[in-house]
Amino acid sequence: MVVDKIGGVGPGYGPKKTEPQVRNEAPARSGDKVTISDEAARAASLARVQKLAQTEDTSRNQKLDEIREKLARGDYNEITDEVAQHIADRIADSFRG
Numbered sequence: 358m359v360v361d362k363i364g365g366v367g368p369g370y371g372p373k374k375t376e377p378q379v380r381n382e383a384p385a386r387s388g389d390k391v392t393i394s395d396e397a398a399r400a401a402s403l404a405r406v407q408k409l410a411q412t413e414d415t416s417r418n419q420k421l422d423e424i425r426e427k428l429a430r431g432d433y434n435e436i437t438d439e440v441a442q443h444i445a446d447r448i449a450d451s452f453r454g
Contacts (some may be wrong), residue, residue: 427433
């Protein structure tokens with residue numbers, strides 16, 4: 358039996374030197390764009406204002422209803438000096454502007 362000499366490890370099997378990976382960054386793509394016409398922007402703004410006005414009217418009407426109920430019950434029949442002074446100050450401020 359004849360045994361042939363086994364050679365050393367060839368260059369394909371040795372350790373490889375690693376090089377830092379270079380990422381191929383894709384060029385920036387132009388994304389989707391949305392444009393809103395001036396008319397649509399005005400309509401959206403008007404809708405927001407109307408919704409806000411309704412909300413404020415509702416809360417204002419609720420406060421007015423509460424005050425009307427208190428007046429009907431007689432809660433405001435006796436006005437303290439502090440309240441009277443506050444009312445007088447508010448009236449004076451309205452005349453001053």
